Amino acid sequence: MQSKQVILIGGFHEVIEQVLALDLELMAIIDNNKTGEYYGIPVLGGDKEAQTKLERFPNSKLIITPDSGNIRRLLFEEYSRFANNFFTLISKYSMISRFAEIGNGCIISQNAHISAGVQIKKFCKVNVGANIMHDCVIEEFSTIAPNAVILGNVGIGKNCYIGANCTILPNVKIGNNVTVGAGAVVTKNVENNKIVKGIPAK
Incomplete structure (x- = not known):
């Protein structure tokens, strides 16, 4: 057992x-x-x-x-120098498609919604009430803050922070090490190592 x-x-x-x-x-x-x-x-x-x-x-x-x-x-x-027994924590109050993939060590919080075709790589954190729609890919060590909405076919790079209540429009690609400010609306691709905020985000 x-x-x-x-x-x-x-x-x-x-x-x-x-x-x-x-x-x-x-x-x-x-x-x-x-x-x-x-x-x-x-x-x-x-x-x-x-x-x-x-x-x-x-x-x-x-x-x-x-x-x-x-x-x-x-x-x-x-x-990981002395342990390899990391746990993936998924709230029983979250909604995750059977066709989504959740990586090792992730935390999926209550009322998060993760749709079909979504891939969330290792050690990501999806906070309370976040919505990740179909076919999105979230790379490792990224954080999705409460009530963020990530629409279909979005790509988010490694070590990103997607702020509370922001919206990322369909097909947008976000690079590595990007911070998206709270409440922002991201309408176009974002390069690596950027901080964007506002409506539209820039």
């Missing part, structure tokens, strides 16, 4: 609630800024102590929780 024990890397409270709503056993949190207990969950310490502390939990899977894709990537690189 597959273990239902999980440990959070980062004490992100929305993720704590999401885990507790599922048939999972939240064993502990690793967080550099917390001690004792957090929401009643024991805190093992920070990242520097993690390798030693995790030896006590050989059956637990790890969930990397921060919103920032950059931080998730750095944590993945650090923890």
Whole structure:
């Protein structure tokens, strides 16, 4: 039987609630800024102590929780030196097509909607109420903020942050390391390493 024990890397409270709503056993949190207990969950310490502390939990899977894709990537690189047991967390209140693909280590939050043909690569985070429509591809370590709407056949590169309540129109391609501001409407392609905002986004 597959273990239902999980440990959070980062004490992100929305993720704590999401885990507790599922048939999972939240064993502990690793967080550099917390001690004792957090929401009643024991805190093992920070990242520097993690390798030693995790030896006590050989059956637990790890969930990397921060919103920032950059931080998730750095944590993945650090923890993958001694662990390969990362968990994909999907809220039971999300709606995901049977024809969508969700990569390892992703977090899909409550009321997110992911349509047919969508590919979400590893360690992405899709926040509360986000809508990703048909045939979109979201590359690894990207974050989709609450209530963002990504229309059909959009491509989003690695390590992007798509802001809350923004809309990306069909067929738009967004490069790597792009930030889209909250409430923006993206009507055309965006090159790598850009920050865009406004209506239309520029």
